[in-house]
Amino acid sequence: xxxxxxxxxxxxxxxxxxxxxxxxxxxxxxxxxxxxxxxxxxxxxxxxxxxxxxxxxxxxxxxxxxxxxxxxxxxxxxxxxxxxxxxxxxxxxxxxxxxxxxxxxxxxxxxxxxxxxxxxxxxxxxxxxxxxxxxxxxxxxxxxxxxxxxxxxxxxxxxxxxxxxxxxxxxxxxxxxxxxxxxxxxxxxxxxxxxxxxxxxxxxxxxxxxxxxxxxxxxxxxxxxxxxxxxxxxxxxxxxxxxxxxxxxxxxxxxxxxxxxxxxxxxxxxxxxxxxxxxxxxxxxxxxxxxxxxxxxxxxxxxxxxxxxxxxxxxxxxxxxxxxxxxxxxxxxxxxxxxxxxxxxxxxxxxxxxxxxxxxxxxxxxxxxxxxxxxxxxxxxxxxxxxxxxxxxxxxxxxxxxxxxxxxxxxxxxxxxxxxxxxxxxxxxxxxxxxxxxxxxxxxxxxxxxxxxxxxxxxxxxxxxxxxxxxxxxxxxxxxxxxxxxxxxxxxxxxxxxxxxxxxxxxxxxxxxxxxxxxxxxxxxxxxxxxxxxxxxxxxxxxxxxxxxxxxxxxxxxxxxxxxxxxxxxxxxxxxxxxxxxxxxxxxxxxxxxxxxxxxxxxxxxxxxxxxxxxxxxxxxxxxxxxxxxxxxxxxxxxxxxxxxxxxxxxxxxxxxxxxxxxxxxxxxxxxxxxxxxxxxxxx
Numbered sequence: 001x002x003x004x005x006x007x008x009x010x011x012x013x014x015x016x017x018x019x020x021x022x023x024x025x026x027x028x029x030x031x032x033x034x035x036x037x038x039x040x041x042x043x044x045x046x047x048x049x050x051x052x053x054x055x056x057x058x059x060x061x062x063x064x065x066x067x068x069x070x071x072x073x074x075x076x077x078x079x080x081x082x083x084x085x086x087x088x089x090x091x092x093x094x095x096x097x098x099x100x101x102x103x104x105x106x107x108x109x110x111x112x113x114x115x116x117x118x119x120x121x122x123x124x125x126x127x128x129x130x131x132x133x134x135x136x137x138x139x140x141x142x143x144x145x146x147x148x149x150x151x152x153x154x155x156x157x158x159x160x161x162x163x164x165x166x167x168x169x170x171x172x173x174x175x176x177x178x179x180x181x182x183x184x185x186x187x188x189x190x191x192x193x194x195x196x197x198x199x200x201x202x203x204x205x206x207x208x209x210x211x212x213x214x215x216x217x218x219x220x221x222x223x224x225x226x227x228x229x230x231x232x233x234x235x236x237x238x239x240x241x242x243x244x245x246x247x248x249x250x251x252x253x254x255x256x257x258x259x260x261x262x263x264x265x266x267x268x269x270x271x272x273x274x275x276x277x278x279x280x281x282x283x284x285x286x287x288x289x290x291x292x293x294x295x296x297x298x299x300x301x302x303x304x305x306x307x308x309x310x311x312x313x314x315x316x317x318x319x320x321x322x323x324x325x326x327x328x329x330x331x332x333x334x335x336x337x338x339x340x341x342x343x344x345x346x347x348x349x350x351x352x353x354x355x356x357x358x359x360x361x362x363x364x365x366x367x368x369x370x371x372x373x374x375x376x377x378x379x380x381x382x383x384x385x386x387x388x389x390x391x392x393x394x395x396x397x398x399x400x401x402x403x404x405x406x407x408x409x410x411x412x413x414x415x416x417x418x419x420x421x422x423x424x425x426x427x428x429x430x431x432x433x434x435x436x437x438x439x440x441x442x443x444x445x446x447x448x449x450x451x452x453x454x455x456x457x458x459x460x461x462x463x464x465x466x467x468x469x470x471x472x473x474x475x476x477x478x479x480x481x482x483x484x485x486x487x488x489x490x491x492x493x494x495x496x497x498x499x500x501x502x503x504x505x506x507x508x509x510x511x512x513x514x515x516x517x518x519x520x521x522x523x524x525x526x527x528x529x530x531x532x533x534x535x536x537x538x539x540x541x542x543x544x545x546x547x548x549x550x551x552x553x554x555x556x557x558x559x560x561x562x563x564x565x566x567x568x569x570x571x572x573x574x575x576x577x578x579x580x581x582x583x584x585x586x587x588x589x590x591x592x593x594x595x596x597x598x599x600x601x602x603x604x605x606x607x608x609x610x611x612x613x614x615x616x617x618x619x620x621x622x623x624x625x626x627x628x629x630x631x632x633x634x635x636x637x638x639x640x641x642x643x644x645x646x647x648x649x650x651x652x653x654x655x656x657x658x659x660x661x662x663x664x665x666x667x668x669x670x671x672x673x674x675x676x677x678x679x680x681x682x683x684x
Contacts, residue, residue, distance in 0.1 A: 002049045003161045006039075008071055008102060009086035010095050011057030012499045014114040014144040016040075018086060019054040020511070021147055022154060039074055050158060053080065059094075061101040062207065075105055076198070082108040082161035084153065086144070089119040089126055090500065092257060096249045097242075103135060103167040104201055106194030108160045111139040112153050117146070118500070123260020130256035136168030145505055166194065172248045177241065180204050180229035184222055204229050205238045269501045273383065282387040287469070289380070293371045294465045297364055298451065315363030316448075323356045342546055350536025353594045355528060361445035361590065366517045368444060372409060373512035377504030381406055386498060395476060396483025398422075401431040405475060408438030409468075411519070412644040415440075416651055426489035430482045432648055433661045434475040436640040437668075439468045441519075442586035447632055449590050453619050454628045467629075470672075471636050478668060527585050535581065535595055549596065568634060568670070569627030569677035579634070585641050593619065626680035630673045637669035 007015045023042030044050035056067035087095040132139040138156040142149035184200035202210040233240035297312035389399025407415035419431045451460040538554035558573025574596040581588040597618040639662045649658045
């Protein structure tokens with residue numbers, strides 16, 4: 001018989017790490033809150049009849065945030081066969097609050113006390129048998145990162161699910177509250193006793209969702225019972241219930257947990273935080289860290305050692321050389337087979353040039369995301385969000401908005417989805433409008449292409465770093481303008497637990513890097529492949545048949561609207577076409593340029609390009625350093641890819657706000673690129 005097991009727990013308790021281990025899935029694991037913004041589904045690797053759901057991290061089952069509502073609705077309405085409640089053993093008191101609320105639902109439950117290695121390092125001892133006796137459910141110690149205890153956990157969860165064994169009723173509340181709960185439960189019409197009791201507790205708490213669903217003929221009686229409960233609650237039953245739960249947790253911890261001598265000692269995380277979250281030093285340190293990250297990816301003189309390329313540049317050189325060799329073999333094969341001119345052009349000028357232009361930058365994407373994954377998993381990025389709260393307060397946003405922005409350095413689609421965790425409509429809308437200003441991984445090949453071609457004599461690391469920082473600065477200024485003049489409302493509060501610093505596992509980092517490279521490879525084999533064939537056709541034909549590129553369909557299309565981009569410094573039709581193809585997928589700009597600028601008569605230059613000696617030298621005929629930076633800025637800030645626009649529509653909920661967001665992004669992109677072109681040409 002198939003069974004369903006849900007994973008529930010506080011943010012950053014190790015749920016997604018556990019999910020990946022037991023299902024073999026490759027969800028991103030971040031050492032900061034907000035990584036899982038929707039429930040994810042997988043199959044237990046050792047039993048195909050067991051379905052596992054990873055719910056968003058939540059501190060409670062009260063309807064205060066999107067994460068809490070998603071987790072609560074699934075547990076209460078869908079009723080999985082069992083819930084595995086992952087508890088961070090290093091913060092057991094706080095984590096057990098959610099545990100008590102899950103027990104109140106009477107869903108079969110197993111408690112997994114995670115991070116037992118860190119518990120032992122602190123000198124603490126958690127008596128899991130005692131906790132099991134108190135709660136009436138299995139309590140299994142585990143270390144999710146290493147897999148320790150996970151088999152025992154899953155065996156217990158499957159056994160509990162099959163036996164349908166429910167947790168004990170716990171004696172938590174005082175007589176007034178317990179009496180009100182019992183009398184309200186008796187009047188409710190739910191067929192199951194546990195559903196009636198859970199709803200009765202929520203009604204006494206003043207839960208808005210349950211209260212709104214109450215039939216009219218029950219409301220007067222429930223209101224009277226709540227007054228009875230308030231006799232011992234000073235008029236605030238919600239606060240009283242929370243206080244009673246915490247008192248129960250405190251007594252439980254006294255019985256089952258022995259604190260070590262190191263419990264109150266200053267930790268390494270505390271010492272690091274004195275520097276990394278310092279009011280004055282935090283932002284300069286963040287800028288320096290990001291610069292080092294770009295240096296690790298783009299520098300040709302890594303660690304300022306002449307002739308020592310960074311890992312990113314070194315790997316990119318290998319891929320470019322390999323692709324050049326492969327192209328040479330394909331070219332020779334086509335010649336020996338007597339391929340026609342159009343077939344030769346399609347394969348070499350279209351497919352090999354287009355996909356090769358993107359493939360050459362895959363190593364840079366890999367190295368960049370390995371470094372970003374390290375920063376996220378270490379816990380540092382959570383500190384950056386905390387530090388940015390001070391700045392974002394002045395912009396009318398909370399620091400929580402910085403989390404989707406940071407995710408935007410990876411991909412705009414999950415970053416836009418993460419905005420649903422924000423508490424106010426104002427914060428969500430502004431954050432979604434500025435998140436595409438972050439340099440997602442798909443934009444990285446554009447910067448790398450121009451850096452290799454037009455900024456060969458400059459500090460490439462500084463060029464790429466500056467364009468990333470430009471996106472962040474424009475996002476901040478845009479948020480200020482939108483908050484002050486366009487989208488007004490209350491700024492939501494920002495409360496976030498700062499996780500302990502941890503050395504990320506190699507497995508986690510490699511999974512993250514592989515997922516990003518795999519995403520690029522899939523795009524190269526599908527969207528970009530189809531685009532290169534289409535671009536080749538449009539650039540090689542007109543109504544009279546095969547022709548030169550300057551008289552092609554594509555040239556006609558590009559020339560028809562290049563006047564729009566002339567003030568920005570790139571009036572060439574090929575540049576205009578690049579902007580448009582970039583809306584399908586930003587990597588398409590590189591694939592487009594790979595075809596349009598490398599499709600030249602000079603065989604010696606073409607051979608140099610294929611050998612990776614210098615990327616697309618013909619670009620120098622169209623762009624200067626100023627107009628190249630303007631072009632990068634425009635594509636950084638303009639409408640994102642269609643997939644991201646679709647995500648904006650889903651999260652905004654209407655085409656009206658989606659079009660407003662896209663219109664705002666296009667306007668900002670045009671103004672910034674125009675300023676760069678005008679001011680840059682005055683200076684340089």
